Amino acid sequence: MKVDKTLDIRGEICPYTLVKTKLAVEDIEVGQVLEVILDYPEAADSIPKAMLNYGNSVLKVEKINPKEWRIIIRKEVED
Numbered sequence: 001m002k003v004d005k006t007l008d009i010r011g012e013i014c015p016y017t018l019v020k021t022k023l024a025v026e027d028i029e030v031g032q033v034l035e036v037i038l039d040y041p042e043a044a045d046s047i048p049k050a051m052l053n054y055g056n057s058v059l060k061v062e063k064i065n066p067k068e069w070r071i072i073i074r075k076e077v078e079d
Helices: 017-029 041-053
Strands: 006-010 033-038 057-065 068-074
Touching: 006 017, 017 033, 017 041, 017 068, 033 041, 041 057, 041 068
Parallel strands: 006 033
Antiparallel strands: 033 068, 057 068
16 A cells, blocks of 8 residues: 655654644645544544544554554645
């Protein structure tokens, strides 16, 4: 899977994790893929839910080590 943009928000907490992810999705074109790397457990749960609510696809959520997650989002709708 081709990732068009990577957003590293390790060290950020809610609501900044969601705000930065939403802005990053707005910055890419419909059909492009955003990879989000984070280390805030609540965000690993809330970001995928929010992205689905906004009409985008969450292609993968994976724990890459005990304290970090990787979320892959495809933009589906124009903002």
